[in-house]
Amino acid sequence: MSASAPVTILIVEDDEVIRRSLAMALERYGYRVTVAGDGLSGLELFRTGHHDLLLLDVMLPGLDGIGLCRRIRETSTDPILMMSARGDALDVVSGLEAGADDYVVKPVDTAVLVARIRSLLRRATFAPAPAPVDPVAPAAGSTVRLPDRPDHLEQGGQHHQRTRLHFGDLAIDTAGLEVYRAGELVALAPTELRLLLEFAAHPGIVLDRQSLLRNVWDYGWDGDTRVVDLCVQRLRKKIGADRIETVRGFGYKLRR
Incomplete structure (x- = not known):
C-alpha cells in the first residue's frame, strides 16, 4: 500500500x-x-x-x-x-x-x-525494530545473525543486519517478518504475526488478555477477549499446539 x-x-x-x-x-x-x-x-x-x-x-x-x-x-x-x-x-x-x-x-x-x-x-x-543479536550459539529463545544477502543489505543507504529468534523448531526472522517451523515457511496473517512477535519479545512470561488487546490489537480499552483466544488458537495450529501455553486465570506465554 x-x-x-x-x-x-x-x-x-x-x-x-x-x-x-x-x-x-x-x-x-x-x-x-x-x-x-x-x-x-x-x-x-x-x-x-x-x-x-x-x-x-x-x-x-x-x-x-x-x-x-x-x-x-x-x-x-x-x-x-x-x-x-x-x-x-x-x-x-x-x-x-x-x-x-x-x-x-x-x-x-x-x-x-x-x-x-x-x-x-x-x-x-507495521515494522518492529530488530531484536538484539546474541552471539552465542542458537538455543531456545536465542537470536542469531542471518547471513548477509544483497536483498536486505541496503535500505536508505544504511546497512541492516537481520536476526532470527529460535524457540525449538520455530524460527522468527524479526527484520524480514518471516516465520519458519522445522525449516518450512509459515504463512501468518498480520494479526497472527503481531501476536507471535509480542510473545517472542517476552519468552516465558505470562501475558494477560487485556495487555495483548492493547499491544497487538491496538485497543485503548479492554475489548472482547474472545478475539485474543481465537487468534491464539489459529496461531497454535500453524506453529504447534504446545508452543503457546495457557496459564489458567492469567493468560498465555510462549514456551522457551
Whole structure:
C-alpha cells in the first residue's frame, strides 16, 4: 500500500441502506470504497481488484460472510473486519475462526468503525525494530545473525543486519517478518504475526488478555477477549499446539 494512494476498502453487505451509509461515511474519511450486495459478488470483486481491507457482514445471501472469509483466507492475508447484527457469540467465534482479524456489532458508530479500521491497517503495515543479536550459539529463545544477502543489505543507504529468534523448531526472522517451523515457511496473517512477535519479545512470561488487546490489537480499552483466544488458537495450529501455553486465570506465554 503506497503512502500516497488512498486506502481501498471492500464492503460486502446485503442491506442497501446500510451498505450506502457505510460507503458514504468511509468516503468522508478519505477511503476509496467498493461495495457488493452478496457473498459471491464480493468474492469476485476481491479476486479481480486490489483492496487494503475487507468489511464483511456475517449474514449474506448465497455465500455467507463466514464462508466468504474462509475463501479469502485461502489466498490472502488482507485485514478482514466482520460485522454482526446481534453480536452473538456463535457469529463472533465463527468469524474469528474463519480467519477474521476483528469484528464490530451493527449498528456501529462511524468513529468506532474508523478506529477499528485504522488499527487493522496499522497491524498490517507495521515494522518492529530488530531484536538484539546474541552471539552465542542458537538455543531456545536465542537470536542469531542471518547471513548477509544483497536483498536486505541496503535500505536508505544504511546497512541492516537481520536476526532470527529460535524457540525449538520455530524460527522468527524479526527484520524480514518471516516465520519458519522445522525449516518450512509459515504463512501468518498480520494479526497472527503481531501476536507471535509480542510473545517472542517476552519468552516465558505470562501475558494477560487485556495487555495483548492493547499491544497487538491496538485497543485503548479492554475489548472482547474472545478475539485474543481465537487468534491464539489459529496461531497454535500453524506453529504447534504446545508452543503457546495457557496459564489458567492469567493468560498465555510462549514456551522457551
